[in-house]
Amino acid sequence: MSTIELRKVTKRFGSFTAVKDVDLSVAAGEVVCLLGPSGCGKTTTLRVIAGLESVTDGEVVIAGKVMNNLPPEKRDIAMVFQFYALYPSASVGENIAFPLYHDGISRAERTARVNRVAAILHLEHVLDRLPNQISEGEKQRAAMARAIVRDPNCFLFDEPLSRLDVELRQSMRGQIKEVLQGLSKATVIVTHDQLEALTMADRIAIMKDGLIEQVGSPHEVFAKPANAFVASFIGTPQMNLLEADLKTFADGTAEMAVAGINLAIRTDAAVARLQPGKVTIGVRPRAFTATDTGDRGTISARAELIEPMGAETLIHARTAAGADIRVVVTRSQRVKVGEALNLRPDPRQTHVFDGAGKAVRS
Numbered sequence: 001m002s003t004i005e006l007r008k009v010t011k012r013f014g015s016f017t018a019v020k021d022v023d024l025s026v027a028a029g030e031v032v033c034l035l036g037p038s039g040c041g042k043t044t045t046l047r048v049i050a051g052l053e054s055v056t057d058g059e060v061v062i063a064g065k066v067m068n069n070l071p072p073e074k075r076d077i078a079m080v081f082q083f084y085a086l087y088p089s090a091s092v093g094e095n096i097a098f099p100l101y102h103d104g105i106s107r108a109e110r111t112a113r114v115n116r117v118a119a120i121l122h123l124e125h126v127l128d129r130l131p132n133q134i135s136e137g138e139k140q141r142a143a144m145a146r147a148i149v150r151d152p153n154c155f156l157f158d159e160p161l162s163r164l165d166v167e168l169r170q171s172m173r174g175q176i177k178e179v180l181q182g183l184s185k186a187t188v189i190v191t192h193d194q195l196e197a198l199t200m201a202d203r204i205a206i207m208k209d210g211l212i213e214q215v216g217s218p219h220e221v222f223a224k225p226a227n228a229f230v231a232s233f234i235g236t237p238q239m240n241l242l243e244a245d246l247k248t249f250a251d252g253t254a255e256m257a258v259a260g261i262n263l264a265i266r267t268d269a270a271v272a273r274l275q276p277g278k279v280t281i282g283v284r285p286r287a288f289t290a291t292d293t294g295d296r297g298t299i300s301a302r303a304e305l306i307e308p309m310g311a312e313t314l315i316h317a318r319t320a321a322g323a324d325i326r327v328v329v330t331r332s333q334r335v336k337v338g339e340a341l342n343l344r345p346d347p348r349q350t351h352v353f354d355g356a357g358k359a360v361r362s
């Protein structure tokens with residue numbers, strides 16, 4: 001069974017802990033993306049799975065077997081790096097066949113397998129060419145073909161698309177996803193690009209400072225972020241995180257105010273149970289209604305910068321107290337720089353984070 005499991009994995013480099021107590025399991029046929037800012041420990045986690053780094057603590061289990069003491073070549077894993085490392089003097093077909101030369105596979109079998117993966121990855125027409133005679137996208141597909149030709153237990157990808165231009169990335173994301181869907185292998189992809197993670201992953205593990213902050217489907221991490229970090233990391237434009245004052249009352253109700261304005265937002269039982277004081281409310285830029293008239297429950301702000309985005313417009317607004325708020329409106333709603341806005345957050349789409357940044361859910 002092609003599965004990957006990390007059990008309380010920690011990796012230290014000297015006194016620095018790059019990966020802390022990470023638990024993660026990837027089922028057969030599942031694609032999990034490790035996503036997070038630079039230096040959060042994504043690549044180290046991948047290298048630990050591959051056996052390119054030893055673990056300091058915990059267990060790496062692949063296909064049900066503890067792999068901690070096995071070298072990379074004994075783990076039956078294929079890894080695709082950011083740099084494809086194709087041999088320049090060998091044809092594309094020979095490059096793809098390379099992993100099969102060590103396995104005592106007959107020439108006929110080798111050719112059959114290369115042809116099969118070349119068909120999956122649409123490379124039949126370039127098999128006889130040298131790597132410098134094919135496009136960047138074809139090089140990336142050749143690297144992937146070389147990884148899947150051996151039929152390994154699992155796949156690991158390290159920033160597989162980072163060297164490609166925007167357009168090619170877009171089409172490759174779909175192609176990789178399609179190929180992986182047909183292979184039924186556990187796959188881990190490292191990326192710092194959320195769009196890549198959102199489109200390719202079945203589940204996303206969001207990392208920060210060596211810890212996994214949340215693991216969930218693309219929809220879950222977007223709609224139900226576990227904490228303020230995940231909330232601000234996932235979604236473009238970024239979610240607004242606004243400081244709010246929470247008051248709770250003896251009858252189990254609560255009120256929240258931003259810059260002194262009481263907002264008609266989530267004040268359900270879970271919020272009312274919090275300690276009164278400072279909390280953070282999270283509102284995505286598309287979860288505001290911008291109205292002309294300021295009435296109860298709206299935040300007053302002034303448009304500072306307007307960014308047309310095609311069908312929608314991104315407005316950077318600022319409150320009198322100096323809080324910046326990003327708002328997305330439809331193109332037909334014309335707003336000018338300097339104009340006063342009254343922003344009403346949709347209560348059903350308002351997130352609340354406690355003093356430690358943890359999401360409060362009812």
Ligand SMILES: Nc1ncnc2c1ncn2[C@@H]1O[C@H](COP(=O)(O)OP(=O)(O)OP(=O)(O)O)[C@@H](O)[C@H]1O
Nearest residue numbers: 013016018036037038039040041042043044045192
């Ligand atoms: N061999 C090493 N020795 C010491 N520190 C290391 C070593 N390898 C990585 N680190 C540190 O561990 C942390 C995590 O590195 P890692 O490469 O896993 O991050 P990352 O999330 O993949 O970042 P990026 O997106 O920039 O590649 C970083 O602070 C890095 O400097």
